[in-house]
Amino acid sequence: MRFVFVHGTGVRQDRFDELFRQVSAGLLERFPGAEVEPCYWGREFGAELRAGGASVPGTNPLAPTDVDDDPGTAEWLLLLTDPFCELRVLAEIRTGAEDGGFGLPGVRSAGETVGGLLRGLPRDLDPGDELAVLLRETGLADGYRYALDTVSDSEEFQDACLAAEDDAVAAELALLTGRAVVAVLLARARDTTLCTGDERDRLVDLLSDRLGGTGRGVVTGTLGVLFKLGQRMTTQAARDRWRGDFTHEKASEIGDILRYQSRGEPLRAHLEKVIGRSPEPPVVIGHSLGGIALVDTLALAALRQPPLPVRLLVTVGSQAPFLHELGALAGLGPGAALPAGFPDWLNIYDRMDLLAYLAEPVFAGDRRVTDHEVRSRQPFPLSHSAYWRLAPVFDRIAQALR
Structure with missing residues (x-):
């Protein structure tokens, strides 16, 4: 045989x-x-990289190397993986602070006010509202109600509300809540959304303003902690090396299929x-x-x-x-x-x-x-x-x- x-x-x-x-x-x-x-x-x-992988950005020795990392990219990579990570860090930082205050019985804290504002946001927006327009244009409108409910019902958000006892921390909470809502929207939509970084940031501005925030220009303690972590994980050099190694490693696997299908x-x-x-x-x-x-x-x-x-x-x-x-x-x-x-x-x-x-x-x-x-x-x-x-x-x- x-x-x-x-x-x-x-x-x-x-x-x-x-x-x-x-x-x-x-x-x-x-x-x-x-x-x-x-x-x-x-x-x-079989397939091979006949130019040695020169088509991969960041691996060409003749290409410019002075590429500045965008801080937002590092932060949002973490947020898309875990939309509640900033709220969780905020609650931990404020709960463990030595100067943390004690809430007065019967008095609503600043953080609980933010929680009430989030729960009170209209789930059905006026079609002419800038937020509604931007959600439609980026393909995120269908997930808006889901994102609001997911964040407001989360244990991380409720813990952060309890930890935010003064107006300054509440302003930070409003910003991080807006970012969490947008992160849930983006994570749920994945690659079906057409959303730039500028549009993403504008969505955060619109949401955090409605929660009593002061805008995303303020660099908060929470963002500082996570930004340092994000920078370590996602520097441009690290991304370029990962992509180059991945491309060389997978070139024969993916390339053989593509080459067979075409030739x-x-x-x-x-x-x-x-x-x-x-x-x-x-x-x-x-x-x-x-x-x-x-x-x-x-x-x-x-x-x-x-x-x-x-x-x-x-x-x-x-x-x-x-x-x-x-x-x-x-x-x-x-x-x-x-x-x-x-x-x-x-x-x-x-x-x-x-x-x-x-x-x-x-x-x-x-x-x-x-x-x-x-x-x-x-x-x-x-x-x-x-x-x-x-x-x-x-x-x-x-x-x-x-």
């Missing part, structure tokens, strides 16, 4: 050698004497050649992008006739069914059924692998297509590579061939 193993995205020679060793061991244990042929395509058909014909021709020279119909096994390329290759060959002689197609952790749902497979038109000469197809997946998809529901009623679930008990992305250490993967292939 003959097997051909086709690797997935981002794999280069050293990694392929280890993968092929694992796959061969699993197959030969169940099929002694079988031939297992490696199909390594990463060097010839996949040479790889498909190579796979067709490898399969066609086999002395007997092989079992072809494709991991991840390798499975996509095999589905495309076999479908295109079957459409041309005669089909490639393949005993069984095995895809493992494959996105081929998902791409077919999107109409993005090169070998099958949108919604098309598998052609008559397409081989039996075993699709193995782990539901913890976010890059693995089901084939049976996509090709409903086609008895050639079978899904099989395995469980590595690993989270993603470890689950995407753990298949080759799972005995049930090879057991299921053996069962299909019996």
